[in-house]
Amino acid sequence: MDFFRYHDGRLHCEDVPLDAIADAAGTPAFVYSQRTFEHHYDALVGAFAELEPTICFSIKSCGNVHILRHLVARGAGMDVVSGGELFRAQHAGADMARVVYAGVGKTDQEIRDALEARIGWFNIESEAEFENIARLAGEMGAHAQAALRVNPDVDPQTHAKTSTGQKETKFGVDIERARQFFETYGKNPHLTLNALHLHIGSPIYQTEPYEHAIGKAITLIQQLTARGHAIEALDIGGGFGADYEANQSPSYDDYAQRIVPLLQPFKRNGGRVILEPGRTIAANAGVLVTEVLYIKQGGSRTFVIVDTGMHHLLRPALYDAFHFIWPTHVDPALVPEQRTATPDLPGLVTCDVVGPICETGDTLARERAQRPVERGQRLAIFAAGAYGMAMASNYNAMPRPAEILVDGDEAQVIRRRETYADLIARDLPLG
Ligand code: LLP
Secondary structure (H helix, E strand, C coil): CCCEEEECCEEEECCEEHHHHHHHHCCCEEEEEHHHHHHHHHHHHHHCHHHCCEEEEEHHHCCCHHHHHHHHHCCCEEEECCHHHHHHHHHCCCCHHHEEECCCCCCHHHHHHHHHHCCCEEEECCHHHHHHHHHHHHHHCCCEEEEEEEECCCCCCCCHHHECCCCCCCCCEEHHHHHHHHHHHCCCCCEEEEEEECCCECCECCCHHHHHHHHHHHHHHHHHHHCCCCCCEEECCCCECCCCCCCCCCCHHHHHHHHHHHHHHHHHCCCEEEECCCHHHHHHHEEEEEEEEEEEEECCEEEEEECCCCCCCCHHHHHCCCCCEEECECCHHHCCCCCCCCCCCCCCEEEEEECCCCCCCCEEEEEEEECCCCCCCEEEECCCCCCCHHHCCCHHHCCCCEEEEEECCEEEEEECCCCHHHHHCCCCCCC
16 A cells, blocks of 8 residues: 555656656655555554554664654654664654664664663663673663563564574574573663563564464463563564555554454553564655666567666565566556556566666566666656665665655655765775
């Protein structure tokens, strides 16, 4: 669900034609729909309302402070994984008590900053990390809360590079070790261990992995409570799906119907439920607008070469991820009803959409049925709002795109396009 629609063959973000944005801001450009962010955030809150969860938006998916600020205004907390993300959260005015901080490699400086900021919970990934945070808190005379990240050892049935909740992983500790963890560290005066954290991978298009994982966490909570450890919060992580293809993801109600009943008893006993959604809120809220540079034949294949690529949207190269691509301006009869890999339209040709980067992997779409396009035409790469700009780089010394946020009929540049001067701004001056 999003607010990118064709009107008379022109793709609009809310009420603004994407071509008008590209005329003014150039390409490539990430264009976001504020209404889509808000719609997803509100729908998620609504579906899980019975649990009154704390929703900590996962900054790693989409970190522009303008976008974060709008989510904060709606009551969102933040899920951060670095000092840099904490800085972004602070800059966006997030309530620090609603910030959770995960990540296997927190440095002393990052930990001190988070202690000083008085964040809600440190999500702890190992014994060594607990000891280090407790030591630093002690030195600073500070106090913080900790959630232990446990691996429920369920298969999230997603890409190997984004599966995290199994036993053999660098994240968290397994459930058997969790019991010992609480025995050893459960009484620390500087770091109160009073919560559990799960994150089993993403995206997860079935509800079963959540059901299994939460079921195991609830059993663990009962055992820990029986041993005198008060568990005040359960953070079930992120990973809810997005519609890269039409209707690919379960709805929030589908997730909630299975998850809410499992957590109701915990909530009734005064427990707080935390969610860490990223892509499900952000992915469909953004597109990457690009321009066709050249068309080239390579043997039997047709390559559409565009002015963006893996340096701005890494997901296809990294995970073979599908992103629907369609011109921003087409004959109204040639607008697909649904964004799928095989649109049911006449006159399509099979082509590869590729970027300018000197790597064979720089492919945005492989052997895809597309409208024939020409040099100078613009294409929209859909569902690029999450892990698009967030994972963009300057590889091949390419400046990163502008970011534009649309609200109704207004489009605002929320990050200017990088310049060549930006590329060398941090190289120290020559001799
Ligand atoms: N919480 C934790 C602890 C996480 O590690 C992640 C994502 C999330 C929440 C948010 O997951 P989400 O709701 O956005 O699925 N770059 C990849 C995905 C890697 C996700 C890493 N962790 C992508 O482009 O699909």
